[in-house]
Amino acid sequence: MIPGSFAYHRPTSVKEAVGLLGSLGDDARAIAGGHSLIPMMKLRLASPAHLVDLGGIVDLKGIREDGRDVVIGATTTQHELIGSDLLGKKIPILRETSLLIADPQVRYLGTIGGNVANGDPGNDMPAVMICLGASYTVVGKAGERRIAARDFYQGAYFTSLEPGEIVTAVRIPVPVVGHGYAYQKLKRKIGDYATAAAAVVLTISGGKVASCSIGLTNVAETPLWAEQAGKIVTGSTLDAATLKKAADAAEAITSPAADSRGPAAYRTKMAGVMLARALALAKERARA
C-alpha cells in the first residue's frame, strides 16, 4: 500500500515546526514515530499534503526531573521509557504500561507524545496520564500552554489541541515514594488494543487506602478518570465488598462500542475486572 504524495519537512526546532504547521495549515500533519499516522496514510485514511517530521528536533527528546515533576519530551519512545532507570524508580507504572503497548519493533519508534496526542481511545498512555494527574505542554503559533490530561480528551481522535499546535512534553507529578501502582490490560494477543484496561496509583497508610486515582482505557470514546471509584476505595482496606462497589462505579461510567473484542456489556464488565485486579496488585506493591 502506497501513501499519497506529500512534501517532506524536517525542522530542527520547535519554533520552526510550529511555524511550518501554522503556515501550511490543514494540509500539514506532524509526524513523530509515525506508527499511528503512516498506517493511516497507507490506507489513505489520511492524505496530508505536507509532513512535518519532529524527529530532527533534539529538544523534544529525553527524560528529566524538574522540581517535583518528571518531564518527558514528546518524541521519547516507548523503548526509551522502558529503559529509563529514573522512571523505573520514580514512576514504574510507565514501564509496566509501555511493555504492554504493541510489540518490540513498534516500541522502538512509537513515542509518548504521539500516544497521548493522537486521541485514539485505544492508546494506553492517556488513561495512565489521567491517573497520574499529568499535564501536556503544548506549543502553537500563540505560544506555549499546559493542558491537564484530564481536560485534554474530548472524543475519539478529538482533543483540546488547536490547529497547528503540537504536544512538546508530558509533565508528570512524581507519586510519593512507596506508592502502589498497576496497569492491568486485557487483550487478545500481543500487539492488540485493550478490550479494557485499568491504571491505578494508590497510597496505603495503616493498612488502609489513603489516596487512589484510577484511569480506564478503551471503554469509551475517551480515556476515563474513574474519580468516584477512587473515592470509594479511599479509607478502605480493599476488602471484597469495597472492590465490588468500586468496580461497579467504574463500570457505570463506561460506554464501550461492541467490536471484535466483544460486545459492549462484556467490555464494560472487563473494565471492572481489570480495575479489581489493578487495585489488588497496587496494594500488594505499596509500602505502608
Add this chain to the structure above:
Amino acid sequence: MPKSQIALTVNGKPVEALVEPRTLLIHFLREQMNLTGSHIGCDTTHCGACTVDLDGKSVKSCTVFAVQLTGSDIRTIEGMANADGTLHALQEGFREMHGLQCGFCTPGMIMRAYRLLQENPSPTEEEIRFGISGNLCRCTGYQNIVKAIQYAAAKLGGVPLQEAAE
C-alpha cells in the same frame, strides 16, 4: 512530487539515492537497492517480515519513510553473513535447528533476533518469546525459531555447539 536526496549507510556501504518522500523503506530496499531479502508480509505493521536494523533499533520497514533516514545506518539480512561468506550464528542456528519451514518470516525473525541478542546476549526462553512477539510465523514454527535463537546465543556466548543444540 519532486524527489529528495538521501544519504545513508546500508549494510556497511554508503548510499546516496533520490526518493519520492512517500517511498517506504521496504520499497526503497527492495526496489531501489535490489535487496529483496526483507519481505513484505502484511504491509500493516503487524507481521514483522520486513524487520530491519535501523540505528540500533529493530523496525518494521513498511512503516518508515526512506526520506526520514539521512544519516542512518541500516542492516538487512543481506548484511548478516560474515565477510568470508560463512553464516552468522543466527543464520546457522536457523539452519541447524530447522528454524524455518516456508522461510518467509525468516529474514525478519533473524534481524529482530540480532537486535535482541545485542541487547540481551543470554535471554531466557520467555525473553526470546517476548522479544520476537512482533514477528509472526504463519507456519507456526515458533518452537524451532526459539531453539535457533538459543543456538545462536550459545554460540555467540562461546558455549559448545553440542550443548547448545540439546
